[in-house]
Amino acid sequence: xxxxxxxxxxxxxxxLVAFSLTTAVIVPIQSMYLTAVPPAISLLFLPHGVxxxxxxxxxxxxxLYLLPVSYFMYGLLIxxxxxxxxxxxxxxxxxxxGMKLVSLFAHISSTExxxxxxxxxxxGGFLGSILNGLGLGLLQNExxxxxxxxxxxxxxVSGQFALMLALIYYFRYIQKDV
Amino acid sequence: MPNKLTKLAKxxxxxxxxxxxxxxxxxxxLNRTLVSAVADLxxxxxxxxxxxxxxxxxxxQEFSRPSIFxxxxxxxxxxxxxxxxxxxxxxxxxx
Numbered sequence: 001x002x003x004x005x006x007x008x009x010x011x012x013x014x015x016l017v018a019f020s021l022t023t024a025v026i027v028p029i030q031s032m033y034l035t036a037v038p039p040a041i042s043l044l045f046l047p048h049g050v051x052x053x054x055x056x057x058x059x060x061x062x063x064l065y066l067l068p069v070s071y072f073m074y075g076l077l078i079x080x081x082x083x084x085x086x087x088x089x090x091x092x093x094x095x096x097x098g099m100k101l102v103s104l105f106a107h108i109s110s111t112e113x114x115x116x117x118x119x120x121x122x123x124g125g126f127l128g129s130i131l132n133g134l135g136l137g138l139l140q141n142e143x144x145x146x147x148x149x150x151x152x153x154x155x156x157v158s159g160q161f162a163l164m165l166a167l168i169y170y171f172r173y174i175q176k177d178v
Numbered sequence: 179m180p181n182k183l184t185k186l187a188k189x190x191x192x193x194x195x196x197x198x199x200x201x202x203x204x205x206x207x208l209n210r211t212l213v214s215a216v217a218d219l220x221x222x223x224x225x226x227x228x229x230x231x232x233x234x235x236x237x238x239q240e241f242s243r244p245s246i247f248x249x250x251x252x253x254x255x256x257x258x259x260x261x262x263x264x265x266x267x268x269x270x271x272x273x
Binding site: 053057116117118119121164167168171 | 185188189190191192193194195196197199202
């Protein structure tokens with residue numbers, strides 16, 4: 001029980017920090033320089049990285065861990081964009097299914113899965129993002145392949161990559177510190 | 179607790195692999211810097227770079243002596259640099 005609580009706290013804080021950075025720093029910069037991109041689509045959506053890492057390390061439990069904070073952010077920022085109430089569940093489920101699909105592929109070559117896990121994780125992130133875009137698009141009945149899905153995929157995968165890069169420097173920093 | 183540590187270790191391993199694949203690791207950084215320093219000394223010091231000159235080279239001041247020695251040995255084995263001259267401790271860029 002204690003372990004679940006710790007996992008829940010870690011992913012909740014990571015998601016909050018990633019979402020805050022995206023909303024407070026990345027989106028305003030994007031709005032200044034890339035005016036053609038709708039503000040609802042972040043081209044560097046860091047929380048997707050948290051969702052994918054959680055899906056990789058905690059499996060289906062990641063959905064439960066991330067659900068409260070996803071609904072918190074939904075109520076705060078996403079609901080006004082017209083995303084239906086079931087949106088956060090669809091997004092978390094899409095990430096889990098994306099990772100699950102990749103692990104099915106990886107069974108073909110488990111060695112590759114070990115040595116290049118980060119690449120598989122990015123592929124899972126891409127699949128999860130496509131599924132997320134499809135799901136949310138269908139829910140909103142305004143599905144547009146060119147803008148919405150592509151925007152989600154670019155933002156989600158680049159955000160995931162940026163988050164993983166940030167982890168490299170975080171581990172480097174704490175290693176120097178000890 | 180062990181489960182938590184395993185997950186952290188796996189995350190670290192994955193990130194370390196990513197770092198190496200992208201050429202961002204300290205090891206890659208040292209190797210690249212060392213090649214530059216050897217090339218620089220090779221150009222300025224009659225075709226070879228001595229270990230003592232390398233240790234004093236401005237580009238390599240951020241690295242420790244043991245790291246530089248280890249990297250020199252590894253890079254010589256991998257063929258990135260080669261030993262030159264009749265005495266030990268002189269290097270040149272690989273052909």
